Amino acid sequence: MAEKIYSYQHLFNFTNQVFQQIGCPAEQAELAAEVLLSADLRGIDSHGVARLSGYVRLWEAKRVNATPNIRIIHETPSTAVVDGDSGLGLVVAPFAMQVAIEKAKKAGTGWVSVQNSNHFGIAGYHAMMALEYEMIGMAMTNASPLVSPTFSTERLLGTNPICVSIPAGEEPAFVADLATTTAANGKLEILQRKNQEAPLGWIQDKEGNPSTNAHELKTGGALLPLGGDREHGSHKGYALGAVVDIFSAVLSGANYGPWVPPFPAYVPMPTGMPGKGIGHFFGAMRVDAFRPAADFKHHMDNWIRRFRSAKTVAGEEKVLIPGDPEREMEALRMKEGIPLLDAVVTDLSAVGERFGVKL
Amino acid sequence: MAEKIYSYQHLFNFTNQVFQQIGCPAEQAELAAEVLLSADLRGIDSHGVARLSGYVRLWEAKRVNATPNIRIIHETPSTAVVDGDSGLGLVVAPFAMQVAIEKAKKAGTGWVSVQNSNHFGIAGYHAMMALEYEMIGMAMTNASPLVSPTFSTERLLGTNPICVSIPAGEEPAFVADLATTTAANGKLEILQRKNQEAPLGWIQDKEGNPSTNAHELKTGGALLPLGGDREHGSHKGYALGAVVDIFSAVLSGANYGPWVPPFPAYVPMPTGMPGKGIGHFFGAMRVDAFRPAADFKHHMDNWIRRFRSAKTVAGEEKVLIPGDPEREMEALRMKEGIPLLDAVVTDLSAVGERFGVKL
Numbered sequence: 001m002a003e004k005i006y007s008y009q010h011l012f013n014f015t016n017q018v019f020q021q022i023g024c025p026a027e028q029a030e031l032a033a034e035v036l037l038s039a040d041l042r043g044i045d046s047h048g049v050a051r052l053s054g055y056v057r058l059w060e061a062k063r064v065n066a067t068p069n070i071r072i073i074h075e076t077p078s079t080a081v082v083d084g085d086s087g088l089g090l091v092v093a094p095f096a097m098q099v100a101i102e103k104a105k106k107a108g109t110g111w112v113s114v115q116n117s118n119h120f121g122i123a124g125y126h127a128m129m130a131l132e133y134e135m136i137g138m139a140m141t142n143a144s145p146l147v148s149p150t151f152s153t154e155r156l157l158g159t160n161p162i163c164v165s166i167p168a169g170e171e172p173a174f175v176a177d178l179a180t181t182t183a184a185n186g187k188l189e190i191l192q193r194k195n196q197e198a199p200l201g202w203i204q205d206k207e208g209n210p211s212t213n214a215h216e217l218k219t220g221g222a223l224l225p226l227g228g229d230r231e232h233g234s235h236k237g238y239a240l241g242a243v244v245d246i247f248s249a250v251l252s253g254a255n256y257g258p259w260v261p262p263f264p265a266y267v268p269m270p271t272g273m274p275g276k277g278i279g280h281f282f283g284a285m286r287v288d289a290f291r292p293a294a295d296f297k298h299h300m301d302n303w304i305r306r307f308r309s310a311k312t313v314a315g316e317e318k319v320l321i322p323g324d325p326e327r328e329m330e331a332l333r334m335k336e337g338i339p340l341l342d343a344v345v346t347d348l349s350a351v352g353e354r355f356g357v358k359l
Numbered sequence: 360m361a362e363k364i365y366s367y368q369h370l371f372n373f374t375n376q377v378f379q380q381i382g383c384p385a386e387q388a389e390l391a392a393e394v395l396l397s398a399d400l401r402g403i404d405s406h407g408v409a410r411l412s413g414y415v416r417l418w419e420a421k422r423v424n425a426t427p428n429i430r431i432i433h434e435t436p437s438t439a440v441v442d443g444d445s446g447l448g449l450v451v452a453p454f455a456m457q458v459a460i461e462k463a464k465k466a467g468t469g470w471v472s473v474q475n476s477n478h479f480g481i482a483g484y485h486a487m488m489a490l491e492y493e494m495i496g497m498a499m500t501n502a503s504p505l506v507s508p509t510f511s512t513e514r515l516l517g518t519n520p521i522c523v524s525i526p527a528g529e530e531p532a533f534v535a536d537l538a539t540t541t542a543a544n545g546k547l548e549i550l551q552r553k554n555q556e557a558p559l560g561w562i563q564d565k566e567g568n569p570s571t572n573a574h575e576l577k578t579g580g581a582l583l584p585l586g587g588d589r590e591h592g593s594h595k596g597y598a599l600g601a602v603v604d605i606f607s608a609v610l611s612g613a614n615y616g617p618w619v620p621p622f623p624a625y626v627p628m629p630t631g632m633p634g635k636g637i638g639h640f641f642g643a644m645r646v647d648a649f650r651p652a653a654d655f656k657h658h659m660d661n662w663i664r665r666f667r668s669a670k671t672v673a674g675e676e677k678v679l680i681p682g683d684p685e686r687e688m689e690a691l692r693m694k695e696g697i698p699l700l701d702a703v704v705t706d707l708s709a710v711g712e713r714f715g716v717k718l
Contacts, residue, residue, distance in 0.1 A: 076466065076467030077466045077467055078437040079467035079468055079648040081649050081650060107467075108437040108438035108466075111468050111648075149669060150678070151671050151672055151675040151677070152672065153671065153672055154669045156665070156666060156669055164598075166602075166605055174601070174605070176595075176598035176599070176601065176602060178594075178595040178599075179595075180595075183592065199591065201591045202591075204672075209672075226586060226595055227541065227585060227586065228591055232560050232561075232587055232591070233542065233585050233586075235679070235681070236535075236539075236585055237585070238681075239537055239681040240537075240599075242533070242535065242666070242681065243523045243525075245662075246525055246659070250659055251649040251650065251655065252649065252650070253650055253654070256658070257662060257665055257666065274661060275658070285438070285470065286438075289470075290433065290440050290472050290611065291433060295612070296609060299609045299612075299615070300605070303604075303605065303609055303616060306515070306617065307508060307515060307601070310508060310511040311511060311512050311513050312510050312511055312567075313511065314566065314567070319509070319511045320509070320594070322598040
């Protein structure tokens with residue numbers, strides 16, 4: 001697959017301008033571009049600039065409001081519900097995470113559930129906002145239904161990611177950012193492009209049989225919850241994805257389960273939707289709400305060093321700390337640029353031409 | 360495997376008396392018995408009365424304090440750290456969960472990290488305490504290291520369970536209670552007793568090779584994180600187990616990773632322990648800190664009914680809601696009694712004889 005390399009700054013300027021062209025206020029366009037590009041920097045290409053045209057199509061379909069009135073509609077000392085007013089999740093989510101952080105400053109922790117939003121990029125960006133305040137950050141979101149619960153043939157859950165970011169002292173932060181499925185949809189898309197088979201345990205066909213056909217979702221198949229099958233704990237992945245769905249949407253008043261709005265604008269909206277838009281859930285916990293920050297960071301460094309220096313299976317270089325691969329990728333791509341597949345370049349160029357913005 | 364059936368009340372009285380005999384105050388002995396037996400009722404036999412003699416041996420080894428001064432050592436409006444004073448986790452955990460609930464009454468949510476505790480039975484008991492207050496409950500704990508991180512041959516994590524309990528309206532509560540491994544250690548113990556092989560993806564040998572030998576842990580092998588191997592997402596199970604460890608112990612000042620004290624009293628304590636005892640983490644969130652409780656419960660019922668009535672894979676009766684099997688088991692065993700394996704009966708009888716308590 002041919003690809004072309006662009007600098008971060010170049011893609012940032014392009015994305016920023018496109019968001020401005022669809023009517024986003026300057027500050028929000030900039031923030032949305034930063035959040036979207038953070039996925040490309042961290043190597044999660046499926047959630048980055050490759051999705052820009054998808055966001056534009058949602059705006060065209062009037063499912064994204066470029067000038068949202070994002071606001072708190074309910075709160076207690078440690079909680080809030082935010083109405084995203086159909087804004088880009090890329091701007092709604094940082095707003096809500098900041099509310100969680102402000103709550104945590106006063107109450108020790110802050111927990112914010114969000115209704116009426118859209119896809120928010122990678123969970124990692126939002127959870128990591130907490131790090132500079134010496135807080136643990138959490139972010140999760142529901143998403144278009146692609147995943148079948150254990151024993152079902154229906155797609156009732158999204159890949160519903162969870163991110164937990166934990167500050168350390170001298171060591172880089174611990175950042176676990178994971179879809180609650182065996183494999184994220186982005187990994188399946190890579191196999192589709194390469195015409196390769198998927199490992200057993202990633203997907204099932206429309207009847208619920210294990211399948212290795214990476215194109216299975218186009219004919220009624222589904223992604224499988226983390227674990228893959230019952231014998232390997234898929235009921236746990238299903239339960240985790242369900243918790244994300246409930247925290248994000250049943251707590252906030254967003255849509256849940258099979259009623260979560262699809263990302264592709266051409267897919268019709270579900271009927272009988274029980275809530276508003278997509279839901280997210282954010283948390284912030286001050287580490288010094290539990291023990292002195294210096295003690296916490298000292299022991300977090302100790303934790304990280306012990307795990308990183310653990311004996312490895314023959315052939316493996318080292319044991320990774322969650323967040324290591326993404327951090328290394330970010331340093332590399334910030335320096336050497338972000339590769340985009342030709343198909344993505346063509347798609348982005350078309351979006352740019354339409355708005356008079358050169359890629 | 361031959362077994363004998365006892366009524367809940369009979370086993371409760373027996374356990375209560377044994378705890379009193381080792382010096383627990385009456386109220387704490389009763390609570391400890393209730394928590395321990397809740398595992399048997401819910402079908403998690405590995406964590407129930409079968410472990411009573413193990414707790415007694417920990418007390419003999421002076422690792423369990425029968426008259427602990429359990430207290431809050433740090434707090435903010437929505438957080439606390441509890442020192443369990445080496446008490447039975449079976450009584451320390453409900454104390455800490457109650458602190459979380461009291462915090463949530465005032466601040467919307469409560470989050471409590473615990474140091475200096477011992478094994479707390481099943482996470483489900485503690486998380487479910489929140490339900491009667493119309494709160495979401497969370498409970499997690501670290502545990503003796505039996506699990507290798509992805510790419511490692513060392514055992515650095517426990518099976519570190521997470522429980523999330525969510526109240527509904529007319530439907531029974533959603534209760535997800537899961538070890539962050541492919542299979543809990545208790546399931547492996549069952550295979551050992553039956554001399555059966557384990558499925559691939561549950562365990563590895565001491566060199567990190569996939570193994571089906573259920574006795575592998577006795578010769579340096581390890582349980583595998585949920586996912587089983589890298590290709591099936593074991594790095595996600597590893598990350599989840601790590602989060603449980605950090606929330607339970609790095610936040611509280613308990614031991615973490617390979618330094619968590621072993622449950623069997625004959626296993627020597629690790630050297631260079633960085634904290635006190637075992638750690639737990641609890642959370643309580645008032646549902647009306649987010650939206651009116653009646654609305655939440657209505658939508659939770661709708662969520663549960665939609666998932667429970669989902670189309671099934673051929674041969675499966677229905678899609679389960681997390682907590683369904685345990686609730687059904689509890690109703691059955693409360694009525695028909697709790698079966699104990701002969702080996703467990705022999706072990707319990709010996710404990711009873713020693714303290715003059717008849718099984």
